[in-house]
Amino acid sequence: MDQKRDGFSNKFGVIAAAAGSAIGLGNIWRFPYVLGENGGGAFLLIYLFFIVAIGVPVLVSELLIGRMSQRGVFGAFRVLAPDFKFFKVVGVMGVGAAFLILSFYAVVAGWTIEYTFLATANQLGDKSPPQLAFLFNEFSNSFWRPLFYMIVFMCLTAAIVVGGVKNGIEKYSKILMPVLLLIIVMLCINSVSLNGAMQGLSFLFQPDFSKINNDVILEALGQAFFSLSLGMGIIATYGSYVQKKENLLQTAISVSFADTLIAILAGVAIFPAVFAFGIQPDAGPGLVFVTLPNIFNQMMGGYFFAVAFFVLLFIAALTSSVSLLEVVVAYITEELKLKRKKATFLAAFLITVFGMFCVAYPILFTSFEWTTSNILLPLSGVLITIFVGWFIGSRKTKAELESHGRSVKSISILMIILKIFAPIAIALVFLDNLNII
Ligand code: PHE
Numbered sequence: 001m002d003q004k005r006d007g008f009s010n011k012f013g014v015i016a017a018a019a020g021s022a023i024g025l026g027n028i029w030r031f032p033y034v035l036g037e038n039g040g041g042a043f044l045l046i047y048l049f050f051i052v053a054i055g056v057p058v059l060v061s062e063l064l065i066g067r068m069s070q071r072g073v074f075g076a077f078r079v080l081a082p083d084f085k086f087f088k089v090v091g092v093m094g095v096g097a098a099f100l101i102l103s104f105y106a107v108v109a110g111w112t113i114e115y116t117f118l119a120t121a122n123q124l125g126d127k128s129p130p131q132l133a134f135l136f137n138e139f140s141n142s143f144w145r146p147l148f149y150m151i152v153f154m155c156l157t158a159a160i161v162v163g164g165v166k167n168g169i170e171k172y173s174k175i176l177m178p179v180l181l182l183i184i185v186m187l188c189i190n191s192v193s194l195n196g197a198m199q200g201l202s203f204l205f206q207p208d209f210s211k212i213n214n215d216v217i218l219e220a221l222g223q224a225f226f227s228l229s230l231g232m233g234i235i236a237t238y239g240s241y242v243q244k245k246e247n248l249l250q251t252a253i254s255v256s257f258a259d260t261l262i263a264i265l266a267g268v269a270i271f272p273a274v275f276a277f278g279i280q281p282d283a284g285p286g287l288v289f290v291t292l293p294n295i296f297n298q299m300m301g302g303y304f305f306a307v308a309f310f311v312l313l314f315i316a317a318l319t320s321s322v323s324l325l326e327v328v329v330a331y332i333t334e335e336l337k338l339k340r341k342k343a344t345f346l347a348a349f350l351i352t353v354f355g356m357f358c359v360a361y362p363i364l365f366t367s368f369e370w371t372t373s374n375i376l377l378p379l380s381g382v383l384i385t386i387f388v389g390w391f392i393g394s395r396k397t398k399a400e401l402e403s404h405g406r407s408v409k410s411i412s413i414l415m416i417i418l419k420i421f422a423p424i425a426i427a428l429v430f431l432d433n434l435n436i437i
Pocket of ligand 1: 021022023024025026027101226227228229230232234320321323324
């Protein structure tokens with residue numbers, strides 16, 4: 001594994017790869033609906049706080065662990081802390097989380113395929129808002145079609161993972177992510193020009209503090225981890241490919257910024273339309289699939305935008321699920337010593353079976369979603385911060401973060417966050433939710 005490690009060619013390569021994993025259904029599908037269910041602006045405020053105060057530090061920590069050890073997440077802890085076998089648990093939780101996340105993620109990704117076909121066949125263009133809501137409910141509560149598309153999606157993901165991640169998917173992400181951004185901006189412009197848009201914007205941007213409770217806080221924390229792809233070792237593995245001359249802190253900030261920007265723009269595209277078309281903001285997982293077709297129907301060139309949007313959403317989902325499957329495959333090849341082809345087949349097969357249960361039982365879908373993002377990811381995130389803060393320590397962290405040759409000013413703040421603030425904050429959020437405090 002260790003001969004000559006492949007590397008990202010430059011800073012843009014790293015950022016594009018990490019952003020390709022981070023930017024996905026989490027930004028465009030999950031963020032708006034979780035925000036809608038959790039009171040709007042107040043959620044946004046807490047979310048932004050967690051991104052800055054915990055997301056960026058955990059992101060830097062993962063990159064740092066990977067680059068220092070020159071290993072994927074399992075090997076990394078072995079190399080960096082041979083005496084503390086306990087930290088292996090981070091890798092194990094990461095694999096478990098990736099497995100469960102992909103089994104519901106692939107279901108939603110399958111929906112994007114169905115919607116691409118519906119848009120192409122112009123079957124969304126002639127429908128009223130209630131008809132679009134009905135269409136979505138009927139489709140997502142059925143079994144065979146969603147199952148079929150989920151399987152198609154898993155086959156595509158597996159085909160890419162078998163061939164290796166680097167050359168295909170990243171090259172495409174670099175081109176396609178900017179196109180996705182452009183389309184979202186167009187959607188935003190159209191959405192805010194709808195009658196009644198103001199109400200949606202104030203729902204999104206005006207915090208109503210009475211809406212804040214411990215559920216909202218936990219959801220915001222979970223969404224921050226989910227959206228940045230943290231707590232699973234994906235970013236650590238990418239970190240092992242980053243050259244010493246890159247500034248890790250800056251990389252982490254750029255990735256978090258890009259990820260948050262896309263999420264907020266998705267909110268700006270969706271909430272004005274939610275209010276303009278009389279849809280409930282807390283409509284749940286169907287929110288995007290119901291509101292956006294309504295905007296397309298009001299837009300010039302709506303047909304074209306609808307097709308392009310769902311294709312790109314599908315691609316955004318694919319770049320993220322490749323990174324999810326890769327975590328499981330890396331585990332099977334490294335720890336169980338299976339060949340890559342077999343490992344990919346086995347992992348994809350098992351995940352598809354779990355996905356099938358998610359299609360059949362929506363309660364499983366939501367509980368996988370809730371447990372992974374709100375519990376597993378923050379929990380392994382906190383172990384990562386403790387590891388860097390206390391085990392790697394200030395001196396080595398500083399040396400690694402300054403390996404590009406210039407001094408980084410905010411290291412002492414970062415260390416305080418890693419050692420004290422992040423572990424305590426995450427512990428408090430957990431305890432509060434279990435009603436222990
Ligand atoms: N961050 C991805 C998204 O926002 C989802 C994901 C989570 C991908 C965890 C990899 C790991 O869609």
